[in-house]
Amino acid sequence: xxxxxxxxxxxxxxxxxxxxxxxxxxxxxxxxxxxxxxxxxxxxxxxxxxxxxxxxxxxxxxxxxxxxxxxxxxxxxxxxxxxxxxxxxxxxxxxxxxxxxxxxxxxxxxxxxxxxxxxxxxxxxxxxxxxxxxxxxxxxxxxxxxxxxxxxxxxx
Amino acid sequence: xxxxxxxxxxxxxxxxxxxxxxxxxxxxxxxxxxxxxxxxxxxxxxxxxxxxxxxxxxxxxxxxxxxxxxxxxxxxxxxxxxxxxxxxxxxxxxxxxxxxxxxxxxxxxxxxxxxxxxxxxxxxxxxxxxxxxxxxxxxxxxxxxxxxxxxxxxxxxxxxxxxxxxxx
Numbered sequence: 001x002x003x004x005x006x007x008x009x010x011x012x013x014x015x016x017x018x019x020x021x022x023x024x025x026x027x028x029x030x031x032x033x034x035x036x037x038x039x040x041x042x043x044x045x046x047x048x049x050x051x052x053x054x055x056x057x058x059x060x061x062x063x064x065x066x067x068x069x070x071x072x073x074x075x076x077x078x079x080x081x082x083x084x085x086x087x088x089x090x091x092x093x094x095x096x097x098x099x100x101x102x103x104x105x106x107x108x109x110x111x112x113x114x115x116x117x118x119x120x121x122x123x124x125x126x127x128x129x130x131x132x133x134x135x136x137x138x139x140x141x142x143x144x145x146x147x148x149x150x151x152x153x154x155x156x
Numbered sequence: 157x158x159x160x161x162x163x164x165x166x167x168x169x170x171x172x173x174x175x176x177x178x179x180x181x182x183x184x185x186x187x188x189x190x191x192x193x194x195x196x197x198x199x200x201x202x203x204x205x206x207x208x209x210x211x212x213x214x215x216x217x218x219x220x221x222x223x224x225x226x227x228x229x230x231x232x233x234x235x236x237x238x239x240x241x242x243x244x245x246x247x248x249x250x251x252x253x254x255x256x257x258x259x260x261x262x263x264x265x266x267x268x269x270x271x272x273x274x275x276x277x278x279x280x281x282x283x284x285x286x287x288x289x290x291x292x293x294x295x296x297x298x299x300x301x302x303x304x305x306x307x308x309x310x311x312x313x314x315x316x317x318x319x320x321x322x323x324x
Binding site for chain 1 (some may be wrong): 173174196213223230234235253256259263269301
């Protein structure tokens with residue numbers, strides 16, 4: 001991820017979120033947590049951005065807009081999925097009106113538009129703590145190492 | 157308030173910004189973070205999977221391999237703590253871990269071996285589950301506890317028929 005070694009400019013996209021993740025984003029931008037020390041700032045257009053910050057389970061209504069915004073971000077791009085809804089659908093994983101998270105979006109992108117999935121950082125939590133968001137950002141920048149890993153245990 | 161007094165106030169307050177990724181932070185006492193599973197206690201009763209709202213914990217029975225598989229996906233979890241509440245053996249505890257960002261899908265899997273029915277040889281439940289249940293039920297029904305539900309039903313019907321024949 002050394003391409004993102006410098007400042008990441010972020011375009012925040014709410015895709016049907018309940019707003020608690022968005023409030024945590026504001027928390028992260030306050031002087032107390034101050035994510036701007038990593039060079040991160042919110043921009044008004046996806047064309048100015050390096051990263052797309054997704055919150056929410058991607059409703060059917062927002063799906064075309066999400067795809068439009070995602071294709072408007074210049075390469076190399078990064079997607080940051082914030083909150084359990086964006087990561088795996090959360091409690092809306094099988095609701096009729098949402099597509100249920102980022103994996104489904106990537107499947108649609110691959111099958112219908114032929115776009116390969118961009119590098120993604122997923123930050124679970126409902127909503128994630130501000131520190132948790134900073135940890136995710138630091139993971140994107142390569143400052144810290146990933147803590148959770150897939151494990152398999154077999155018992156009798 | 158003039159602008160100079162603002163400068164004075166801010167100099168008195170100093171820097172409030174946390175140095176977070178480079179220092180540890182304390183979380184509140186009742187904070188619910190990543191659920192921790194204790195494979196030595198889990199008996200595969202599927203109580204956690206039944207109450208899991210976002211379907212983060214899923215329990216599937218793999219008859220071919222003869223295991224019951226508990227899969228926990230971090231990405232779906234909303235950290236409500238209901239699984240830790242309902243777990244009868246308290247194998248699940250909510251830890252204080254909040255640094256959960258990941259790149260590829262993270263799954264935690266516990267596989268528990270199924271026991272076979274002594275009559276028909278079909279795998280039906282885990283031995284831990286049987287031990288747990290046998291401590292809680294009447295002694296009269298304990299004789300059929302090792303049988304699978306089908307064999308148990310057949311056994312019961314046969315015994316009823318036998319006792320009815322004896323009466324006649």
